[in-house]
Amino acid sequence: MTVGVWILGDQLWHNQAALNRTDDESALPVILIESWQQVQQRPYHQQKLVLIWSAMRHFAEELRGAGCQVTYTTSADFETPLKAWIQAHAITELRVMAPNDRPFLRLIQNLQLPCKISLIPNNQFLWKETEFRDWASSRKRLLMEEFYRASRQRFQVLMDGNKPVGGQWNFDKENRQPPKGKLNTPKALWFEPDAITQEVIEQVKSLSFPTYGNLEPFRWAVTREQALQVLNNFIEQRLPTFGPYQDAMVTGEETMWHSLISPYLNIGLLHPLEVIQAAEAAYLEKKLNLNSVEGFIRQIIGWREYIRGVYFYVDADYFQKNWFNHTQPLPEFFWDASKTDMNCLHQVLTQVEGSGYAHHIQRLMILSNFGLIAGISPQELENWFHSAFVDAYDWVMQTNVLGMGLFADGGVLASKPYAASANYINKMSDYCGGCKFDRTVRSGENACPFNFFYWDFLARHREKLQSIGRMSFILANLDKMSPEELATIRQKAADWHLRSQ
Numbered sequence: 452m453t454v455g456v457w458i459l460g461d462q463l464w465h466n467q468a469a470l471n472r473t474d475d476e477s478a479l480p481v482i483l484i485e486s487w488q489q490v491q492q493r494p495y496h497q498q499k500l501v502l503i504w505s506a507m508r509h510f511a512e513e514l515r516g517a518g519c520q521v522t523y524t525t526s527a528d529f530e531t532p533l534k535a536w537i538q539a540h541a542i543t544e545l546r547v548m549a550p551n552d553r554p555f556l557r558l559i560q561n562l563q564l565p566c567k568i569s570l571i572p573n574n575q576f577l578w579k580e581t582e583f584r585d586w587a588s589s590r591k592r593l594l595m596e597e598f599y600r601a602s603r604q605r606f607q608v609l610m611d612g613n614k615p616v617g618g619q620w621n622f623d624k625e626n627r628q629p630p631k632g633k634l635n636t637p638k639a640l641w642f643e644p645d646a647i648t649q650e651v652i653e654q655v656k657s658l659s660f661p662t663y664g665n666l667e668p669f670r671w672a673v674t675r676e677q678a679l680q681v682l683n684n685f686i687e688q689r690l691p692t693f694g695p696y697q698d699a700m701v702t703g704e705e706t707m708w709h710s711l712i713s714p715y716l717n718i719g720l721l722h723p724l725e726v727i728q729a730a731e732a733a734y735l736e737k738k739l740n741l742n743s744v745e746g747f748i749r750q751i752i753g754w755r756e757y758i759r760g761v762y763f764y765v766d767a768d769y770f771q772k773n774w775f776n777h778t779q780p781l782p783e784f785f786w787d788a789s790k791t792d793m794n795c796l797h798q799v800l801t802q803v804e805g806s807g808y809a810h811h812i813q814r815l816m817i818l819s820n821f822g823l824i825a826g827i828s829p830q831e832l833e834n835w836f837h838s839a840f841v842d843a844y845d846w847v848m849q850t851n852v853l854g855m856g857l858f859a860d861g862g863v864l865a866s867k868p869y870a871a872s873a874n875y876i877n878k879m880s881d882y883c884g885g886c887k888f889d890r891t892v893r894s895g896e897n898a899c900p901f902n903f904f905y906w907d908f909l910a911r912h913r914e915k916l917q918s919i920g921r922m923s924f925i926l927a928n929l930d931k932m933s934p935e936e937l938a939t940i941r942q943k944a945a946d947w948h949l950r951s952q
């Protein structure tokens with residue numbers, strides 16, 4: 452029997468389950484494939500293509516260095532090079548670590564190959580799908596906070612026996628501060644492209660199909676060694692003050708105190724457990740503030756695992772969910788930031804074009820908040836997110852965009868829609884200062900679209916929203932508005948859509 456391993460582009464880790472099942476890894480035939488068809492499903496950010504292909508090529512080099520028989524190939528599809536490689540090496544069993552995305556799982560299951568295919572359970576997350584299912588199946592509601600506590604207990608992270616360190620599970624009250632005065636933000640750690648990355652950049656420049664965003668400057672890490680440097684830099688320079696301004700947005704400050712590690716976690720260059728352990732060790736050794744360390748660890752051991760767990764737990768038709776029946780087309784400015792005068796959207800979209808990155812609150816409270824209140828089709832917006840971000844994959848897109856961002860699942864994930872007017876944006880950012888729209892006006896001449904869309908959204912869905920307990924206070928405010936003003940607001944929202952068609 453000859454075993455061969457196919458390594459997917461988001462499984463670039465020496466201990467990944469399909470590789471570490473053999474005693475003598477070096478004797479293994481291994482294949483990595485760049486497929487042209489795969490990247491034409493949507494106009495991907497050019498930097499994502501460089502990130503994945505360069506990281507794959509670097510990983511292949513590392514495996515070669517370790518003595519593996521590596522085949523690295525570029526092809527239209529996956530099946531053709533797989534068949535040729537199976538025949539050339541007389542492979543009888545093809546091992547693949549189970550992909551994280553349902554569509555890719557289907558692709559593997561539909562391959563017609565002349566050997567057995569073994570899917571090895573994925574070990575790039577802390578919770579296996581079956582373990583999440585066991586946790587979830589006995590519950591009425593899948594509350595993230597409950598999952599987070601279970602996760603902390605299970606992996607004994609920031610625990611003092613059975614109790615959370617510091618006597619509380621969550622210190623968010625000390626975080627969420629608005630940006631005030633001059634913030635001394637730390638410099639992000641970026642990298643110059645090496646020869647392999649340069650070659651991929653040239654390849655991406657010559658692509659003949661549609662892509663998105665700017666190709667250069669490309670500054671992302673593409674090896675495990677570089678990803679570890681980013682992690683260490685975060686622990687040293689950013690984690691100590693990660694908490695307080697976690698939700699703040701400032702013009703020209705693209706990364707604030709965020710870790711920038713999602714692109715690497717999502718392709719296997721970093722493992723969630725080592726990230727959590729590094730943060731906990733820094734807390735213990737350097738006596739860092741618990742609000743920052745707990746806030747960060749919650750993102751990984753809580754949110755990230757939960758988002759992926761829910762993705763596999765819900766039905767496969769989750770991607771079609773549209774609880775509010777929103778059908779407005781995605782405005783053109785999502786693909787070209789220069790086409791909007793709304794400064795917050797202009798700033799965040801310009802940033803995404805430049806790097807494929809935005810931090811959580813920019814994604815949630817600017818980009819998807821606009822989609823939610825303006826009634827954009829959830830599927831169109833999810834598609835856009837999937838195209839635009841360097842860390843986007845099916846497992847993380849669906850639950851974050853459709854569930855958390857757009858409430859398209861009717862509340863599987865979020866306990867109420869994350870809908871907000873210009874008030875929130877003005878409180879948590881400096882974007883409104885440089886905007887031609889007036890953040891204080893909701894129905895007049897220069898009203899901020901976030902204002903009229905917000906009230907239009909509440910009025911449009913009053914009946915549905917009434918069933919959500921946490922909305923009652925906000926709906927009471929809607930009821931205080933005069934019918935004349937509400938009619939003007941709703942007309943402004945309708946006109947905006949007409950104008951943008």
Ligand SMILES: Cc1cc2nc3c(=O)[nH]c(=O)nc-3n(C[C@H](O)[C@H](O)[C@H](O)COP(=O)(O)OP(=O)(O)OC[C@H]3O[C@@H](n4cnc5c(N)ncnc54)[C@H](O)[C@@H]3O)c2cc1C
Pocket residue numbers: 708709710711712713714716717747750751754755758809810811812814815819836840842843844847848851852855856
């Ligand atoms: C609408 C929307 C779309 C999103 N799209 C993506 C995406 O395509 N890819 C992606 O990895 N994350 C996505 N997120 C989650 C989160 O915004 C990003 O993980 C985070 O901004 C990445 O930047 P960072 O590494 O600097 O994160 P930090 O703020 O430093 O957080 C640390 C880590 O926590 C994890 N994390 C935190 N929240 C989440 C979450 N909700 N889901 C998954 N992981 C989380 C990430 O791995 C992140 O690297 C999305 C969130 C929303 C609301």
